[in-house]
Amino acid sequence: MSTVLLVGVGALGARAGRQLGATPGIDRILVADRRADRAEALRKFLGAKAETVEWSARRPLPPGVDAVACALPAGDDVPLVIAALESGVPIATSGDNQESIATLLRLNDEALASGVAVLAGCGLAPGLSDVLAAHAATLLDSVDEIHVSRAGVAGPDSEASMRRLHSERPTEVIGGVMSEVRRRSTHELIWFPEPVGDKECELIGAGVGLLHKSFPSADRITMRAVEPESRSTGWFRRNDPGGNWGATRVEVWGRIGIARVPVIYGAVGRTATMGGAVLGVATALLVGAVPEIGSVQPGVSGLASCVVPEAFLAELERRGVSAAKFEGVPVA
Amino acid sequence: MLRRPFGRLSSRSGPSGRGVVMLKGMRASRAFRRSLIVVVVAAVAGALVRVQGKGSVAPTIGGWRQLSGPNFR
Numbered sequence: 369m370s371t372v373l374l375v376g377v378g379a380l381g382a383r384a385g386r387q388l389g390a391t392p393g394i395d396r397i398l399v400a401d402r403r404a405d406r407a408e409a410l411r412k413f414l415g416a417k418a419e420t421v422e423w424s425a426r427r428p429l430p431p432g433v434d435a436v437a438c439a440l441p442a443g444d445d446v447p448l449v450i451a452a453l454e455s456g457v458p459i460a461t462s463g464d465n466q467e468s469i470a471t472l473l474r475l476n477d478e479a480l481a482s483g484v485a486v487l488a489g490c491g492l493a494p495g496l497s498d499v500l501a502a503h504a505a506t507l508l509d510s511v512d513e514i515h516v517s518r519a520g521v522a523g524p525d526s527e528a529s530m531r532r533l534h535s536e537r538p539t540e541v542i543g544g545v546m547s548e549v550r551r552r553s554t555h556e557l558i559w560f561p562e563p564v565g566d567k568e569c570e571l572i573g574a575g576v577g578l579l580h581k582s583f584p585s586a587d588r589i590t591m592r593a594v595e596p597e598s599r600s601t602g603w604f605r606r607n608d609p610g611g612n613w614g615a616t617r618v619e620v621w622g623r624i625g626i627a628r629v630p631v632i633y634g635a636v637g638r639t640a641t642m643g644g645a646v647l648g649v650a651t652a653l654l655v656g657a658v659p660e661i662g663s664v665q666p667g668v669s670g671l672a673s674c675v676v677p678e679a680f681l682a683e684l685e686r687r688g689v690s691a692a693k694f695e696g697v698p699v700a
Numbered sequence: 701m702l703r704r705p706f707g708r709l710s711s712r713s714g715p716s717g718r719g720v721v722m723l724k725g726m727r728a729s730r731a732f733r734r735s736l737i738v739v740v741v742a743a744v745a746g747a748l749v750r751v752q753g754k755g756s757v758a759p760t761i762g763g764w765r766q767l768s769g770p771n772f773r
Contacts, residue, residue, distance in 0.1 A: 503772065561764040619758060626751060630758045633767075681772045691772060696762015 369395045370655040373433045373457075375423070375448055377401040377410050379523025380462055380491065381439030383644020384651070387687060388437065389414040391648065393657030398423075398430055429455040435654040436460070437647055442529035443468045449475065453482050458664065460650040462491040462643055465529055466536060466573040469494070473577050476668040485664040490650040490671060491643035493518035493591070493616040494575025496635055496684070498670045499646075500618040500691060501579060503677035504631035508622030513588040514579055515621075517558040519567045520594070520614020520639035527596050530572075534595045539573035541580050541589035548573075556592060560615035561636040561692050567594045578670030614639025617694075632694035645687045646671075649680065658683055 372394055374385050381401070388394050397414060400423040401407040411418040421430055425447035429436065435458050438445045442465030449472055452459040463469065472488045479486050489495055497516045505511050521527040538549050554571035569592035579589050615636040621628065635642060650671060652658045661683050662675035671680070681691050767773070 507773070559760075632759065634764060678770065678772050681767065682769045685769065691767045692764040693767055693773075694759060694762060695765055696759030 370434045370657060371396040371398065371432050372435050372437055372651055372655060373398045373400065373421070373423070373430060374410075374437045374439070375400045376439035376441070376444075377403075377406045378439060378441070378525055379640040380526065380643040380647065381437075382406070382410055383640050384437055384439055384462070384647040385410045385414060385418070385644075387645050387648025388651060389417055390687070391652045391657050394652060394655060396432075398433065425451055427451075429457055433457050435651050437651040438462065439644075439647060441525035442532075446471050449486055453478055453484050453486070456482055456484055458485040458487075458654040460487040460490045460647060460654055462489070462495065462647045463529075464489060464491055464494060464526075464533070464574045466533060466539065466576075469574065469577055472668050473581065480667045483666045485654060485666055485674075486668040487650050487654065487664065487674070488668055488670060489575050489578050490647045491522070492520070492614055492635075492639055492646065493593070494578050494670060495646040495650075496642060496671075496689070496691075497575070497616045497618050498578060498582065498672035499675055499677050499680050500616070500633040500635065501620055502582070502672040502675065503681065503691075504618060504620035504633055505583065505622070506677060507624075507631050508620065508629070509624055511583050511586050511620060511622040512628070513619075513621040514583060514586050514590075515588075515619040516575065516579070516591045517560070517569050517617045517619075518591070518593040518614070519558075519560050519564050519569070519616075520612055521596060522614070522640040522643050526639070526643075530593060530596050533572040533574055533593065534570060536573065538571040538591070539576050540571065540591070541576060541586060544584070544587050546577065546580055554592070558592065558617055559694075560617050561634045564613050564615040564636055569594050575670070579672065582670055582672035612639060613637070614642060633691055634694060635689065635691045637689055642689050645684055645689045649683050649687070 397418040398421045399407045400421050407420045411420050436452050438448050438461035442463040445461040445463040446468050521530050555568050558569045559566050572593045576591050617634040619632045621630050661679040664674045
């Protein structure tokens with residue numbers, strides 16, 4: 369019997385809660401959110417498995433928790449990770465904030481010392497993109513470059529985070545070294561799976577550190593994302609950004625023998641649904657509910673370091689999230 | 701009026717006819733050797749770039765195929 373504490377029941381957290389509720393082996397879900405009505409709505413949906421708890425990052429974790437699923441807005445997850453480390457409970461977090469992921473990576477020594485696994489960046493990208501990169505790497509003898517692109521936001525908090533990411537200086541791996549890139553014109557047209565299609569993406573830094581840790585031999589790692597629409601056009605948009613389509617595209621370059629080839633994977637769906645499924649499955653991995661999808665070790669890492677990509681993708685497919693491969697010919 | 705020879709005229713008016721032919725032959729063979737070296741160096745550099753270079757082009761025309769188990773390839 370496993371108990372999971374789900375903190376944050378926004379667009380992505382609510383979907384993650386549903387995924388946790390549908391996972392055999394997870395018998396009890398404690399739901400915490402600063403808005404009691406949202407937590408109560410999810411508790412009602414999950415039924416007898418779930419109960420709401422009042423909890424904040426300043427308090428110790430509730431007793432009997434086997435793992436924590438964190439779907440707090442980007443940046444708010446760091447205090448929760450520290451609380452989990454102090455309680456010795458593994459945690460998966462969906463935060464995609466560049467600074468908070470860097471902070472989590474700096475907590476690696478503490479995580480190793482306390483023997484706790486911290487899975488960072490368990491959303492669409494970083495998250496599913498890491499799994500796709502790991503999957504692509506299995507086709508190659510060596511990996512040279514990884515280029516991740518993302519379109520879509522899960523909800524209002526995710527949109528705010530994405531806006532912040534576009535205003536910050538991005539980081540990328542150049543020559544095997546993490547480097548801060550001077551703000552410059554970094555727009556690039558990226559073809560995502562339909563119905564998202566072609567979108568102009570700009571360089572951001574979220575998740576680059578996690579990929580760099582998982583693929584230390586890669587010379588170049590970049591992350592790009594579609595900038596959210598201007599607030600001035602908000603009146604003309606749908607009220608529920610979580611219902612919007614999202615996609616990720618992962619282009620991995622490497623060698624097969626002496627030939628240098630690309631492998632391009634992608635996924636498309638409702639952003640919150642995909643991110644929630646990834647967070648739910650990652651948390652299920654932490655409690656050992658689906659042992660075939662990977663094995664976690666103490667320390668802070670991304671999903672690429674600890675999953676068996678085929679098994680993880682199979683689990684996601686069972687939950688309605690499918691991956692795709694781009695097959696085409698180069699035109700110079 | 702005497703004019704100082706210059707340009708092509710200078711070489712013609714200098715050595716004898718046989719010498720001019722030899723000189724031309726030497727220049728031609730030197731130019732040929734140089735061009736041969738340039739071609740060989742370019743071929744080697746091209747081969748290196750072709751084999752070792754990272755300038756491959758990603759596929760741009762094609763489509764997405766949904767992956768299915770068990771291998772998701």
